[in-house]
Amino acid sequence: MVAITTEPIDMNAAYQHVSTGAAGAITFFFGTVRDNTQNRPVERLEYEAYDRMAVAKMQEIADEACQRWDIRNYAIIHRKGNLTIGDMAVLIAVATPHRADAFDACRYIIDTLKQQVPIWKKEIFEDGQVWVDAHP
Amino acid sequence: MSNRVSVQLFGITREIVGSSVLTLDLPQTGQVGDLLTNLKTQYPALNGLRSLLIAVNGEYAEADQSLHPNDEIALIPPVSGG
Secondary structure: OEEEEOOOOOHHHHHHHHOOOOOOEEEEEEEEOOOEEOOEEEEEEEEEEOHHHHHHHHHHHHHHHHHHOOOOEEEEEEEOEEEEOOOEEEEEEEEEOOHHHHHHHHHHHHHHHHHHOOEEEEEEEOOEEEEOOOOO | OOEEEEEEEOHHHHHHHOOOEEEEEEOOOOEHHHHHHHHHHHOHHHHHOOOOEEEEOOEEOOOOOEOOOOOOEEEEOOOOOO
């Protein structure tokens, strides 16, 4: 399953979703809100998404991963809205028969998501705010 | 006859333009490249971005793709999810 949500991401529900007797390995990746960028303290992040296209791109990435690896179940969930330090912004879960595929597919999905999916984050500092990576 | 299209804006482009939707008229033969040129002329701050893409009906589009009034068009500044 793929989803964009404004609610806190439920990792237990994601685990229940991907868990299967066919899997000998399940990997999870959680992207979380760090308290600094290059040592500049971050107060919070604001995430925005082009929902329709973001969901479609996430599904394309999942479909491509399923072509490359023996994936039995997966979950890709991205949160949007206001997030504070430590919040989970993204969850990737992959269930495969053997662990190498689970690690490789999980890495591929998060790396490709960051490159292609139309989601944006703004870092809010004590004394300003910046859309991440917007400028060279 | 005009070729009026509306463009959805996100992130920094929404802040540069000051609105989440922009409506503008293109030539009948309007293409993605024309739209980008038009927008960058109207809003010069767009030129300072690392990249600027157009999505048409949910897919990233090339500069020579034609635009039609019923297309769902979005301006995509550099993405930063995850």
